[in-house]
Amino acid sequence: MEAEATGFVEDQGRIAGVRLADGREIRADKLVLMADGRGSLVRKLNMLAVNQLGAPxxxxxxxxxxxxxxxxxxxxxxxxxxxxxxxxxxxxxxxxxxxxxxxxxxxxxxxxxxxxxxxxxxxxxxxxxxxxxxxxxxxxxxVALDRLECWHRPGLLAIGDAAHAMSPIGGIGINLAIQDAVAAANALAAPLAGGEHVDSILQRVQKRREWPTRVIQRGQKLAQDNIIGAVLSGRPITRAPWPVRMLDRFPLLRRVPGRIIGLGVRRERVESPKV
Ligand SMILES: Cc1cc2nc3c(=O)[nH]c(=O)nc-3n(C[C@H](O)[C@H](O)[C@H](O)COP(=O)(O)OP(=O)(O)OC[C@H]3O[C@@H](n4cnc5c(N)ncnc54)[C@H](O)[C@@H]3O)c2cc1C
The missing domain is CATH 3.30.70 (Alpha-Beta Plaits)
Known part of the structure; x- marks a missing residue:
């Protein structure tokens, strides 16, 4: 706690721990889980490629x-x-x-x-x-909107904003980050507790969580480009975008964005056994 990681410890091409600002090393023989947000070390040190989606x-x-x-x-x-x-x-x-x-x-x-x-x-x-x-x-x-091409490398897995920086639109980034954490626990807790090496199953976490991330980011991008970007550029908006008009006309439809924001598009439940 309260310790800043400033670099990684590498051992024969694998990430094997982190280096702290005070010079100490913390070793992790199985996995370093990066949940350090949009300014993640994996981004600062260019360790995994980032796809920028853009934010206006x-x-x-x-x-x-x-x-x-x-x-x-x-x-x-x-x-x-x-x-x-x-x-x-x-x-x-x-x-x-x-x-x-x-x-x-x-x-x-x-x-x-x-x-x-x-x-x-x-x-x-x-x-x-x-x-x-x-x-x-x-x-x-x-504000940033982006995601890593690959969320992992041997010894390391990124989740939450470290893997996919979310825009504030919809107030949904925290939900996604927590759902990533649950999915990671479901996939990794038992093998880690059993002392297994998990490098070969890290891609399962990305596979499970990439689709919901893409769907939500696509929605955020649409809102950014069609509403926020248009307003901030000073172009007068003479007509609301069609999804907004539909929500206005059919109040029942307003449950749909409420559900997506509240529950996400792929719900996660803790399934990892108690260890
Ligand atoms: C302006 C703005 C408003 C937003 N509003 C909302 C909202 O209302 N609701 C919502 O759901 N989402 C919102 N989001 C998105 C949301 O903030 C993120 O999606 C969410 O916080 C991601 O959670 P995380 O745990 O992955 O990362 P973070 O919440 O960023 O947590 C990362 C943690 O890692 C720590 N850390 C970072 N670097 C290091 C290091 N080198 N060493 C040690 N520790 C480190 C940080 O101190 C921090 O505690 C907003 C985003 C922006 C930009």
Whole structure:
């Protein structure tokens, strides 16, 4: 815990452990499981090839004060060129302001007055006094959408964002990461407990989890390209995309995205035996 891995220990072409920032080595004779997110060491050290799917936006996160009468659980607002979301955290709003990819410094240079004006226009009912004081309060999250071509090599398996960086769209990346972990446990726990070498079965985890990842990333890419990219580029949206119009017209259909977001497209249940 609280130890940064900065490199790998290799033994005759196999990954055999990690090297820590303080110089120590931790050895793993069977498997190093990389669950270290979008900035994974396997990416930093170019150990496994990454396919970029592209993301048109980055996100500034910050807190906004919330009045008791503000109500509602989640709010979003779109205007030509701008998009923002407020998540209810009971005593404050967690605010996300979407900006075109790579434009963080330009947006900061416009100043907090400019940002306050955008929020006042998007959410006219909000009382913004006491919020948006300094650019130091803005936390930049760089959005990525990509996946590794191969999630493993001898001695190492990547899961979660390390294997497939997810966009925030749908708030579904954590579900996928946990489902990967369950699938990995189902495939590997018993052989590892029995002292077996697992290199030859690592591809089973990718085989099981790659399809749901592709489906969800495809949905995120469609939303990025047709809605978010279009809004942030400043093109006026005169008509909602057809899937959105269908959801609007047939309320029962709204259960479908709810189900996909909540449960995923391939559900995982813990099946590995207690060891
Ligand atoms: C702006 C934004 C908003 C998002 N919002 C949502 C949301 O609302 N809901 C949702 O489901 N998904 C959301 N996502 C996606 C979600 O964050 C990821 O898909 C999910 O966190 C992936 O989980 P993970 O465990 O694979 O990686 P992470 O959650 O990134 O965890 C990786 C862990 O590894 C640690 N680590 C990294 N490098 C090292 C190292 N070298 N040594 C030791 N430890 C290390 C990190 O400290 C971290 O604890 C969002 C993504 C973005 C960019």
């Amino acid at each position: 936006m980055d996100v500034f996160w910050f807190h906004l004060p919330k009045a008791p009468h503000d109500g509602e659980v989640l709010r979003g607002a779109i205007d030509t060129g701008h998009m923002a979301i407020l998540i209810d955290r009971r005593d404050y709003w967690q605010a996300a302001f979407l900006i075109p990819k790579g434009s963080a410094e330009e947006v900061k240079a416009r100043g907090m007055g400019w940002l306050r004006d955008q929020f006042a226009a998007l959410f006219p009912e909000l009382d913004l006094s006491g919020g948006l004081g300094s650019t130091d309060d803005l936390f930049l999250l760089s």
